[in-house]
Amino acid sequence: MKKNIIKASAIGKIILMGEHAVVYGEPAIAIPFASAKIRVFIQEIDGPIMIKSHLYKGPFDQAFENLYPVFALVNKILKKFNKDPFGFSIEIKSTIPVERGMGSSAALAAATVKVLYKYFKVDLTPNTLNHLVNFSENIVHGNASGIDSAIVINEKPLYFIKNQPLKHFNYKLDGYLIVSDTGEKGNTKLAVSKVKEYINQQPETGITLIKDLGKLTVKAKKVILKNNPEKLGILMNQAQIILEKLGVSNNKIEKLVQVSLDHRALGAKLTGGGLGGCVITLCANKADAQKISQKLLENGASKTWLMKLNNKENFNES
Numbered sequence: 001m002k003k004n005i006i007k008a009s010a011i012g013k014i015i016l017m018g019e020h021a022v023v024y025g026e027p028a029i030a031i032p033f034a035s036a037k038i039r040v041f042i043q044e045i046d047g048p049i050m051i052k053s054h055l056y057k058g059p060f061d062q063a064f065e066n067l068y069p070v071f072a073l074v075n076k077i078l079k080k081f082n083k084d085p086f087g088f089s090i091e092i093k094s095t096i097p098v099e100r101g102m103g104s105s106a107a108l109a110a111a112t113v114k115v116l117y118k119y120f121k122v123d124l125t126p127n128t129l130n131h132l133v134n135f136s137e138n139i140v141h142g143n144a145s146g147i148d149s150a151i152v153i154n155e156k157p158l159y160f161i162k163n164q165p166l167k168h169f170n171y172k173l174d175g176y177l178i179v180s181d182t183g184e185k186g187n188t189k190l191a192v193s194k195v196k197e198y199i200n201q202q203p204e205t206g207i208t209l210i211k212d213l214g215k216l217t218v219k220a221k222k223v224i225l226k227n228n229p230e231k232l233g234i235l236m237n238q239a240q241i242i243l244e245k246l247g248v249s250n251n252k253i254e255k256l257v258q259v260s261l262d263h264r265a266l267g268a269k270l271t272g273g274g275l276g277g278c279v280i281t282l283c284a285n286k287a288d289a290q291k292i293s294q295k296l297l298e299n300g301a302s303k304t305w306l307m308k309l310n311n312k313e314n315f316n317e318s
């Protein structure tokens, strides 16, 4: 007889403005990215827990080396419920590219927590989910601001300030966003430590750059609420210049930014931790977005996604 399959999912995210500065208490704007999703399935089996994912396939106890954040999270939940690591398999299916600044680690943690609570038939409060996803994020990122957990749990656009109550950010902005993958893994942990080192070595300039990024995010919120994509594009370009100064950009990112601007994009910048990962390009309309997306693919992007920037349509891929 076929055994019951329990499932849960979580979607990715895009940081529009404010990455890195958000670690230092400045605001950031993030939106859900429904085109990229992680699904986690639990099925009852005889014997010890088995894991199946594209990163690792095998016994749970050996996931320690290969899939550490999931290993730690599952262990924490088993301990909490006083359960042994027996009796089920965990399968992970994902369309969120790993280490591209799209929140794959937070989404994986959120979906894993949700599916385990369902399996053990325990009610999951938003607070517990947030706590457990942050536990996993701190393993992955070191000193995480909490923005990734907040957005993958809430699945709504957020104006996020570290350690403050969440503010949903509802708006309707004309225009299209292209997310293009440099094809290179980013490294959020290293990027965050590079910014920290910059600030330690040159405190005055470093703190000014962080505060300037914060000011750009405050302005971005205003222009988004006024539905002014042209001005948002200018602010994105300014943010990219500061992120370059902080040392978290690289040649591939800058190439995709330049290709975007050479083909009438309103603005372009890296998104997330940087040092690889993805670039976001703001375009006035669908025709521009399609044309620029093609140019990005011809110039080294490994993949692109198009999103209509309209809350009502839930930022779906077009």
Ligand code: PMV
Pocket: 015, 018, 019, 020, 021, 022, 023, 100, 101, 102, 103, 141, 143, 144, 145, 146, 147, 148, 186, 188, 192, 271, 272, 273, 274
């Ligand atoms: O996980 P990523 O690569 O999207 O980066 C998160 C944003 C940072 O500001 C770089 C780090 C953080 O914890 O806020």
